[in-house]
Amino acid sequence: VAVVSAALIVGALWGAYGKLPERLEGFLVALAGGALILSVVSELIEPSVEKSSLLNGAIWTMIGATVFTGVDYLIDEKWGANNGGGLLAAIALDGLPENLALGVALIGAGPMEVAALAGSILLSNLPEAAGGARDMVKDGEIGKGKVIGMWTVTAAVLAAAALIGNLALENASESVLAAIRCTAAGAVIASLATEVFPKAFKEDRHLTGIATSVGFLLALFLSEAPKG
Secondary structure (H helix, E strand, O other): OHHHHHHHHHHHHHHHHOOOOHHHHHHHHHHHHHHHHHHHHHHHHHHHHHHOOHHHHHHHHHHHHHHHHHHHHHHHHHHOOOOHHHHHHHHHHHHHHHHHHHHHHOOOOOHHHHHHHHHHHHHHHHHHHHHHHHHHHHHOOOOHHHHHHHHHHHHHHHHHHHHHHHHOOOOOOHHHHHHHHHHHHHHHHHHHHHHHHHHHHHHOOOOHHHHHHHHHHHHHHHHHOOOO
16 A cells, blocks of 8 residues: 555656656556556456445446546636646545555455556556646646645555555445445546546557557456466
């Protein structure tokens, strides 16, 4: 959990002080998105459907997607996605369901069983944080030190979400856990459609499909490792 959240800080440092070709960053974002596609289905939705029902999983997945879409709209159209508060809200909105789901996924599972989900979130956090920090610094209204501070606070909040998901819900019923997993899955799916893949295509349109496929296969190999 700490490593996954720390990826936000590393990514922010990379975006604020380092340089990376735009096309390479787009490739990495698409790779992370591909990994998340598989992880959302295999680590969040499928276990929930098996222990609950397909209808229940579908309802909570749509609730998660709807909530994300609604808040994302407010960030873009009402709060201002380009200012520090808007960016921070967008980052937290994307990361909270992922990290909460990671904490829930750890309940009753061995480390290797959730490695694909954790690895996918790690891959996603690095380029997202780098791109977000770079845009904040480029805007010129926020200094690099403050940008790093904001990302550090965000990383701490997301790490706390994962711990809460693991500790507070340890004795929760399977129906409650299924609802949380599927709500998180819906939010992540919506974020892939509205934030991750559009950014990847904009920066590296020619290789986005290949990068997404590579990320998907990496997650597949990681998830199948305990079975092999």
